[in-house]
Amino acid sequence: MANSDLSMLLPRVLIVSRRTIRKNKFVDFVGEYHLDLIVRYGAVPVIVPRVSGIHTLLESFEPIHGILLCEGEDIDPSHYDAELCGLTPEELEHIRQLHSSDAATDKEKDSIELRLAKLCLERNIPYLGICRGSQILNVSCGGTLYQDVEKELLDKCLEGQRVVHMDYENYDGHRHPIKVSANTPLHDWFNDSFVDDKMEIMVNSYHHQGVKRLAKRFIPMAFAPDGLVEGFYDPNNYNPEDGKFIMGLQFHPERMRHQDSDEFDYPGCNMAYQEFVKAVIAYEKKLSSSTFVPKYIKLNEELELKRKLILKSFSVARNIYKSDSHMIASRSSELEAGADFLQANTALSLQQENRLKQVGATIRNGSGYTHKMKMNQVREKTARTMMANMSMEQLSELVSFYGLMHQICSETMDRKMHELLVEES
Structure with missing residues (x-):
């Protein structure tokens, strides 16, 4: 069979891109590690561009066999109970300035990803959330977030419990410890790497927000020393062999690699992706086998x-x-x-x-x-x-007018978006 036919046979995993500006133009991107691992284990990544209005066109991406959501800006606080954070307007403004590249919100990306997360929950489609993707999952199920971990959590911790969750100067090399909970998937994946039965590993992270109140349907799998939830899953929707996988990881297992060899820090780092794709493949098989099986019910x-x-x-x-x-x-x-x-x-x-x-x-x-x-x-x-009563000249002018209005609206929207991004940066 020709290689070009393989994409017709492999299950599809949707991944939403992140938007940035390069050479005064918008550029959408997805981290290569995520794409590499999805392909490695036998699925096809399908990138959903962060384009205005795309959240109304998600049906066009069917069939959907899995969804992986990863990095991005802060989720709009209106989607969760943010007014109880206790931060003053001055503190919130300081946070926005300190984390300007992350504290900006992207309502269009929020709309796309929240809709996809809810779609997974409706259909039990396998879902893996990394960093922001885990926060999207928690918010979709009624959980809340810390608007800033350092301001709301770390200042209340004892000296030995404080954790640096992001290091702008050492993105890939930064590590901090987490304690893994027993009898969870994370424990199974990293069991052989624990030292002295401490059930601890060093993880890479890059975030200033995180889970505050975990949604009731989830079970935590790991905590940082400051108490922040670093991983969680839905125990009622976790069985990769049966196509079930709903999980969020705050840390970045895909980036936990040696800088000189690109090998993973631990053998279990890639397991989230391996088990996720296993669930995606099983889900696709179940979907395919049930699509055309009619079930006739005799009515009175x-x-x-x-x-x-x-x-x-x-x-x-x-x-x-x-x-x-x-x-x-x-x-x-x-x-x-x-x-x-x-x-x-x-x-x-x-x-x-x-x-x-x-x-x-x-x-x-x-x-x-x-x-x-x-x-x-x-x-x-x-x-x-x-x-019908207008002349050809009048109709031509009408068409030209609305065409010009469309062009002016598009240019104005692009300019305003650019100005907003410049102000926030």
């Missing part, structure tokens, strides 16, 4: 009649949605069965809701949908009538 006469009425209702809605039919009012009663069904089944799965959108049946009641369709038809008819 009453339920079968209801089923047919609902299907007919959706079919009518689809036809109205796709056509310019003027028969909406005459067929509005046929929409009621589908509307009632949707009203009574608000807890739809993501796949069901997407399917209903595709057939034009996202209505919550027949009258509301009918009114909306009528208004759209009236507006379109008015616009067409007005433009």
Whole structure:
């Protein structure tokens, strides 16, 4: 088989890029270590660009067999209970100046990654979060973060408990100790590297925020001497052989390497990626084997009649949605069965809701949908009538005007984004 065919067979892992500026232009990137390890263990990394509006297009990246989220800026505090941090405005401003490259927020990246994290939790898609990715996972499940570890945590520690969690001068070489909890995946991976039964390892980290309140569904796997959670997982969704893997690591196992040989500090450093991809492969196999297996349930006469009425209702809605039919009012009663069904089944799965959108049946009641369709038809008819009376020259000028407005808006948005980044840096 040709090498070009392999990507059609291997499972896909989505990774969201991080945005920076190079030569006065935006550049999206993902750390090479993450990509290397995903490929090494048998999956295909698919980079989701940090582009405005991409969070509305995530369905285009299907099928999704795994999600790896890694570095990036601080998560917008509005996504968690940040008002209880106790920091003054002056202290927060000092933090932003001290950590200017990290303390900036990126709401678009937040939207993309929070949506992907929730998608994993809905479908039990394997998820590995490194650094910011672990914070995204915790926040998605209702946990909170320290807005600044040093200000909120380290100042309260005894001298022997204080930890430096980031060293700007020695990014890859910086290490600090963590204590691993027994009977956790992290313990299994590093068990052979513990010295004197201390269950401690030296890890690389680069962050000024971290888990404050761990979401209830998670179990901590490691702590720094100052008490900060350095790793956690969902015990009810951890079985790599069965396609289950939900985990967050605050430290960077992929960067724990010897500077002269590029070998890992410990044999267990790569295990997070190896077990994650193992789960991704198993999840893909389960998904593939179940996709086309119909499960027929025999209904009694009453339920079968209801089923047919609902299907007919959706079919009518689809036809109205796709056509310019003027028969909406005459067929509005046929929409009621589908509307009632949707009203009574608000807890739809993501796949069901997407399917209903595709057939034009996202209505919550027949009258509301009918009114909306009528208004759209009236507006379109008015616009067409007005433009039919315009000359070719007027239409050409109208097209040029809206084209110019689009260009000006795009240039203004780019300039404002650049000015914002310059101010924050």
